[in-house]
Amino acid sequence: MFKYIMKRLFLMIPVIVGISFILFLIMDLTPGDPARAILGDYATQEQIAALREEMGLNDNFFVRYFRYAVNAVQGDFGKSYRTSVPVVEEIYARFPATLQVAFQAIMLSILLGVPIGVVSAVRQYSAIDIVSIATALIFTSIPAFWFGLMLILLFSLKLGWLPAVGADSWKHFIMPSVTLAAAQLATTIRMTRSTMLEVIRQDYIRTAMAKGATRRCVIFKHALRNALLPVVTVLGIGFGNLLGGALIVESVFGISGLGTLMVNSVKSKDAPMLVASVMFAALVGSLVNLGVDVLYTYIDPRVKIQYLRRAKS
Amino acid sequence: MNASIKAATHGRIKTKKRSQLKAIWFQYRKNRLAMFGLALFVILIFIALGSGFFVDYETQVIEQHMKERLRPPSAAHWFGTDQYGRDVFARVVWGARISLFVGLFTVGIALVVGSLIGALSGYYGGWLDNFLMRIMDVFLAIPGTILAVAIVGALGPGLFNVLLAMSIARIPQFARIVRSSIISIRGQEFVEAARACGTKDRRIILRHIMPNAIGPVVVQVTLHMATTILGVAGLSFIGLGIEPPVPEWGSMLAEAREQMRYNPYLMFFPGMAIMLAVLSLNLIGDGLRDALDPRMKN
Numbered sequence: 001m002f003k004y005i006m007k008r009l010f011l012m013i014p015v016i017v018g019i020s021f022i023l024f025l026i027m028d029l030t031p032g033d034p035a036r037a038i039l040g041d042y043a044t045q046e047q048i049a050a051l052r053e054e055m056g057l058n059d060n061f062f063v064r065y066f067r068y069a070v071n072a073v074q075g076d077f078g079k080s081y082r083t084s085v086p087v088v089e090e091i092y093a094r095f096p097a098t099l100q101v102a103f104q105a106i107m108l109s110i111l112l113g114v115p116i117g118v119v120s121a122v123r124q125y126s127a128i129d130i131v132s133i134a135t136a137l138i139f140t141s142i143p144a145f146w147f148g149l150m151l152i153l154l155f156s157l158k159l160g161w162l163p164a165v166g167a168d169s170w171k172h173f174i175m176p177s178v179t180l181a182a183a184q185l186a187t188t189i190r191m192t193r194s195t196m197l198e199v200i201r202q203d204y205i206r207t208a209m210a211k212g213a214t215r216r217c218v219i220f221k222h223a224l225r226n227a228l229l230p231v232v233t234v235l236g237i238g239f240g241n242l243l244g245g246a247l248i249v250e251s252v253f254g255i256s257g258l259g260t261l262m263v264n265s266v267k268s269k270d271a272p273m274l275v276a277s278v279m280f281a282a283l284v285g286s287l288v289n290l291g292v293d294v295l296y297t298y299i300d301p302r303v304k305i306q307y308l309r310r311a312k313s
Numbered sequence: 314m315n316a317s318i319k320a321a322t323h324g325r326i327k328t329k330k331r332s333q334l335k336a337i338w339f340q341y342r343k344n345r346l347a348m349f350g351l352a353l354f355v356i357l358i359f360i361a362l363g364s365g366f367f368v369d370y371e372t373q374v375i376e377q378h379m380k381e382r383l384r385p386p387s388a389a390h391w392f393g394t395d396q397y398g399r400d401v402f403a404r405v406v407w408g409a410r411i412s413l414f415v416g417l418f419t420v421g422i423a424l425v426v427g428s429l430i431g432a433l434s435g436y437y438g439g440w441l442d443n444f445l446m447r448i449m450d451v452f453l454a455i456p457g458t459i460l461a462v463a464i465v466g467a468l469g470p471g472l473f474n475v476l477l478a479m480s481i482a483r484i485p486q487f488a489r490i491v492r493s494s495i496i497s498i499r500g501q502e503f504v505e506a507a508r509a510c511g512t513k514d515r516r517i518i519l520r521h522i523m524p525n526a527i528g529p530v531v532v533q534v535t536l537h538m539a540t541t542i543l544g545v546a547g548l549s550f551i552g553l554g555i556e557p558p559v560p561e562w563g564s565m566l567a568e569a570r571e572q573m574r575y576n577p578y579l580m581f582f583p584g585m586a587i588m589l590a591v592l593s594l595n596l597i598g599d600g601l602r603d604a605l606d607p608r609m610k611n
Contacts, residue, residue: 018451023463030467137346141592143543145550146566146584153577244456248547262459263551266466274463282454 001297008290012283019282020072020275024065027271033057034081037269068275078272082265087276090261095280098257101249102242104177106235109184114224114231117192121200121227122219132189139186144245148179148252165254176253180245184238191234195227202226229300236292240285340604347600353593361409373403375558385578392582395565396572404560405582411561412590415476415545416538422480424534427487432518434488435495446492449485457482458544465553475554479541490533494526528605535598539591546587562587 035051036043052058056067071078077087120129155175156164163172199205200223208218246259258277265273341347378398386393392401430449434442452460464478498504499522507521546563548554555561557568562583569579 014447015451015454018448019455022451022455026463026467031469137592137595138588141539141543141588141595143546143550143563143566143584143587143591145547145563146580146587149566149570149573149580150584153573153580157574157577240456244458247458247462248551251551262462263553266462266553269466274466278455278459278463281456281459285456286454 001294005290005294008293012286012290015286016279016283017069020069020279021065023275023278024068024271025061027269027275028061028064030269030271032269034269034271037081038084077276080265080273081270082268082273087273090273091258091277091280094256094258094261097255098243098246098250098259100173101176101180101255101257102239102246104173105181105184105242106239108177108181109188109238110235113185113188114192114228117189117231118196118219118224118227120189120193121196124197129193133193136186136189139182140190142182144179144183145248145252147182148175148249151175151179152252172253172255176249176255179252180242180249183245184235184242187234187238188231191231192227195230196223199223199227225299229296232292232295232299236289239288243281243285337601337604341600344600344603346596347603350593350596350600353589354597357409357413357590357593360406361413364406364410368403368406370407373400375399385576393576393578395568395579396576401565401579401582404565405562405586408560408562408565408583408586409590411472411555411559412542412545412587415472415479415555415561416542416594419476419479419483419541419545420534420538422476423483423487423537424530426480427484428491428523428530430484431488431491432495432523435492436499436514436518436522438496442492445488449488452482452485453489458547461544461548462553465548470553470556472555472559475545475548479544479548482544483537483541486537487530487533490529491526494529495522498522498525532598532602532605535594535601539594539598542587542594543591 033048033052035048035055035057039047039051056064059067068078075088079086080090083090116132120132123129152164152175155162162175163169165172205218205222208222209215213222243258246257247263248259249255250257250259251263258281262274262277262281264270265277376399378394381390381394381398382396384390384394384398390400390402392405395401395404430445434445455463460482461475461478464481465474468474468477495518504517504521507517512521545554546561546566549556549561549563550567552567555564557564565583566580569576569583572579
């Protein structure tokens, strides 16, 4: 297992290098002069030329990328063009808010989605099933920012229960988490329902029933455990989407997290900030995926054997 | 003799093809939700195509009428007017055209480029497959919205750039699906037979493998159109997509947001429009997936 994890971690390195290269390239194609951005509109031509020379902006693209990569390996991801703060500090300062919203959204979608999916499957075509499918369909189709705005309209402006923007207390995190959870919840419900439906029809479920096990025992011990596998995958993939969704949800609720950081650095052409924050988001996403894959082996012994075999060959 | 054989086989192939489509349609028709989605989508297409006839772009969609600003919904203005006095109904209707165009175009580009990469990778395998898929892995590791945001940042906002950014973000996903589809078909006898007959690779891929790999791809096309429409609306909403005064639903919502305290009706209709468009495509995609699933045939 250790060997497998190490292998996966090593495979992550080229991906991260690739991401940094692509983003560096994209930001290089971005029009605008960073030196002018730093010095402001009143700088003279000479000052700009001097700063360009100092920053090494006149060098060839590959030289600059290589220099960036060498520094990055040593933990120096550069300074923001806009605020001159080291980008790593800014990312560390911003990440907790994003993580909190994403984590709460995931928890919400598991705690609500799995039970609803199970009930839906066990009572297929009942009123509960139809309502939960309809809800799931609407939640997959609803634009997150619109849903968020509607929540603000109802709970902040009309009822005055929750604060509309900011990230100061736990109350501020309720609506963003619910907004972000909506799409994920829908996927979780649908996935749990469809895999449950498949599992319930298996022979071993009939055997367990025939042996006289209680309905509850059959559903939770025999069926749900087997149905959870694909759900776990979806949750792993979902986490990456949540980081992307944070981009929009954070801007709706005025949370200064990683998402708004990225949007702002795109708007202000802050290349070092953008490259580092996207790299960071991708790294977190990949690590979560790896975590999910490892988790698999504990849920499903069949998978463990497969991995062990693959690691040996 | 030769001609009659040709005619006979030609005829048979044709009927076979039609019957398969018919079988899918037969399955699809049984699904009431999917039919609802299809109906919704057809209505949407009619609205998009018809908007050019009954709404004048310059005077009704773009031109500002400051005397008429912020009128609530009424008989004259079904959805009310916005802060520049423009009729919201006309703008929402015109928005259908933009969103559908963006969805079709983006997925079209991603499909063509992605299929090409996936086909090459899946058919040839080896180092080419490894090389292409590692590149795709890199793109897949960046969440789609974030990648699109970065590309829009480099190119600048605007309709065409958003299209391009969204397509690039979707290419790897199509490449993956097509690749795995092709790998599962590559080894089958009819492909070997075609190769034994001396058929060129290009023809094998396009004529023999692709038609058989198309099922899962079609499902993905509809589902990706849904997420693209959502994504573009989201980008426009945060000011990195299609810019005002173009009546894109997301950018309309961004404008409506400024008025949300006193004129919340402005927010309602563009949001509903996005939701219905996305819902219709999601329903069609789900219906197609079920219709194409051989397990559902009995």
